[in-house]
Amino acid sequence: MATDRLNALKKFFKRNRRLPSYSEMLKLFGFSSKNAVFKLINKWVEAGLLKKESGKLAPTSHFFALPMYGVIRAGYPILAEENKNYLTLDDYLIEDPASAFLLKVSGDSLTGVGIFEGDIVIIERKREAGSGDIVLAQIDHEWTLKIFKKDRVKRLAYLEAANPKYPPFHPRENLEIYGVVKAVVRKLN
Amino acid sequence: MATDRLNALKKFFKRNRRLPSYSEMLKLFGFSSKNAVFKLINKWVEAGLLKKESGKLAPTSHFFALPMYGVIRAGYPILAEENKNYLTLDDYLIEDPASAFLLKVSGDSLTGVGIFEGDIVIIERKREAGSGDIVLAQIDHEWTLKIFKKDRVKRLAYLEAANPKYPPFHPRENLEIYGVVKAVVRKLN
DNA sequence: CATTATAGTAAACATTTGTTCACTGTCAAG
DNA sequence: CTTGACAGTGAACAAATGTTTACTATAATG
Numbered sequence: 343m344a345t346d347r348l349n350a351l352k353k354f355f356k357r358n359r360r361l362p363s364y365s366e367m368l369k370l371f372g373f374s375s376k377n378a379v380f381k382l383i384n385k386w387v388e389a390g391l392l393k394k395e396s397g398k399l400a401p402t403s404h405f406f407a408l409p410m411y412g413v414i415r416a417g418y419p420i421l422a423e424e425n426k427n428y429l430t431l432d433d434y435l436i437e438d439p440a441s442a443f444l445l446k447v448s449g450d451s452l453t454g455v456g457i458f459e460g461d462i463v464i465i466e467r468k469r470e471a472g473s474g475d476i477v478l479a480q481i482d483h484e485w486t487l488k489i490f491k492k493d494r495v496k497r498l499a500y501l502e503a504a505n506p507k508y509p510p511f512h513p514r515e516n517l518e519i520y521g522v523v524k525a526v527v528r529k530l531n
Numbered sequence: 532m533a534t535d536r537l538n539a540l541k542k543f544f545k546r547n548r549r550l551p552s553y554s555e556m557l558k559l560f561g562f563s564s565k566n567a568v569f570k571l572i573n574k575w576v577e578a579g580l581l582k583k584e585s586g587k588l589a590p591t592s593h594f595f596a597l598p599m600y601g602v603i604r605a606g607y608p609i610l611a612e613e614n615k616n617y618l619t620l621d622d623y624l625i626e627d628p629a630s631a632f633l634l635k636v637s638g639d640s641l642t643g644v645g646i647f648e649g650d651i652v653i654i655e656r657k658r659e660a661g662s663g664d665i666v667l668a669q670i671d672h673e674w675t676l677k678i679f680k681k682d683r684v685k686r687l688a689y690l691e692a693a694n695p696k697y698p699p700f701h702p703r704e705n706l707e708i709y710g711v712v713k714a715v716v717r718k719l720n
Numbered sequence: 721c722a723t724t725a726t727a728g729t730a731a732a733c734a735t736t737t738g739t740t741c742a743c744t745g746t747c748a749a750g
Numbered sequence: 751c752t753t754g755a756c757a758g759t760g761a762a763c764a765a766a767t768g769t770t771t772a773c774t775a776t777a778a779t780g
Contacts, residue, residue, distance in 0.1 A: 349629060356628075360549065360589040364738060375759045380739065382757095397738070397766085400549040408625070410633035410651070429633055429651075432621050435718060436597070439545075440538060444599040444618055456645040456717065462599070462618075476719065526717040528645065529624060530665065553768060564729045569769070571727090586736085586768070 347371050347382065348391070352405070361392075361399055406430055435525045441467040442524070445478065447487065452476065454504030455489070461528045463487070465521035476523040477501075482515050490519065536560050536571065537580070541594070550581075550588055595619055624714045630656040631713070634667065636676065641665065643693030644678070650717045652676070654710035665712040666690075671704050679708065 350370050354362050362370055367379045383399065386392045391405050407428035436442050447461045455476065457463065463476075471477045473492040478485070481501055488501035488511065501511040539559050543551050551559055556568045572588065575581045580594050596617035625631050636650045644665065646652065652665075660666045662681040667674070670690055677690035677700065690700040 352628065356622075358584070358587075358589050359591075359594070360587065363587070363736080365736075373758070375761095376738080377740085377760080378758050383738095394738095395547070398547075398549065398552070399738085400547050402548075405548070406621070406628070408628065408631055408633050408653070410635065430621065431624060431653075431716060432595070432619065433545075434651075435620060435716065439541065439595070439597065442597055444597050446599065453645075456642075456647055458645055462623075464597070464620075524719055526715075526719070527620060527624065528715040530713055530715070552766080554766075562728075564731095565768080566730080566770085567728050572768095583768095588768090 348386070355401065355405070361401065403430060403433075404428055435464055435527070437524070438466060443467070443521075445487065451488065451503035451505050451508050454506075457504070457526055458528065461526055463523045464525040464527065466524050467521045469519055471519050471522050477519050478521040478523070480516075480518045480520065481511055481513050482517075486511075487523070537575070544590065544594070550590065592619060592622075593617055624653055624716070626713070627655060632656070632710075634676065640677065640692035640694050640697050643695075646693070646715055647717065650715055652712045653714040653716065655713050656710045658708055660708050660711050666708050667710040667712070669705075669707045669709065670700055670702050671706075675700070676712070 347370075351361070351367075354366075354370060364376050364379045364383075367383075368374065368376060371379065371382065373379055383392065387394055390402055393400055393402050407430045410427040410429045443465055445463050445465055447457055447463055448459050450459060452458075457476070465478050471490045473490065475490045476487065477490040478487055479490070479501065480486075481488075486501065489504055490499065491502050491510070492499050498512070499517055500513065501517070503509075503511075536559075540550070540556075543555075543559060553565050553568045553572075556572075557563065557565060560568065560571065562568055572581065576583055579591055582589055582591050596619045599616040599618045632654055634652050634654055636646055636652055637648050639648065641647075646665070654667050660679045662679065664679045665676065666679040667676055668679070668690060669675075670677075675690065678693055679688065680691050680699070681688050687701070688706055689702065690706070692698075692700075
């Protein structure tokens, strides 16, 4: 089936992070004429899965991206809309790959904002934060992941957990910010 | 700087979803000899950022992937370890791209399991689920996103919210499962 | 100073690339 | 039946590809 060949192509891209050449596609698709490849590729180009720019073949966003369906009300059940969008998670979550890194969370101090043990947070390196941002910081030379707060009256910065179990953390000596959490990712099971 | 050129290459890949040819890199890097490109590329190959297989150039996982640092205790602040790993979010979160899709969550019925309004869930199409799985289902012909439960005594399946505000949902007519939530993703700000 | 590595230019080249053209068999529609 | 569309074969080809070789300038090392 045609879908099988498309899946074979997607798998190739996943594995090799590039599209195969037409000669490679011969084997991949089980053809024996490059023209068969040529015609198939052109169909996918017309379908918007691939594109040709200055003679070079490349995937479009549709090629990888997952379909994203409209909002579903979790409170009251309503029909999921069909206003499809396509989304690549990497692109969606990571704005500046050069300054971003990941951190695996442990502990329960941020459960109140929906960050649990085992979650992965995407952090963007920067030295400043706004009040309410979740930051990676060093408070009195100890690393931590907490909510950054600015006391408007006293003009002092401190850290806060999102869990009533923990009191606010006021720095004795210093409070240095290393990054701001931009996204949270959780794998289930 | 060398980093600028690498960033230019990364940007090109982000934009075009392919690596440029050596001729294109001439302009991209500001060289006037393909040999300059050749040597630069070979350095990146040795550095493990790119690889050549049967004469074809492709990025390795290091090329995209974000560094992932060790666990940080959010409960008690401890030092983030430096045992780096590299992780591509798409690869990490999506096991079977062919059967996966995204859904934007609205409502507060799953706040208890850390899924909030505006979060995106990654769903894998399947008709069966285990007790405790978060599922996309049709209950009495209405779509919803809830926790799937199996009553061990009565052997009946029903849905449950993760929010005390909502009572369990026992189907009058039927309960059909369309997919299981595999991951949750939240963008902050 | 002399030396050696580094970063780049310039030209030449076999190989591979994507594309085109002409052709074949198969299957469904009128 | 005939027709036309579809899926694929096979060969030919200009253009582009990655690589190699020879050479230059600059800076760093001892």
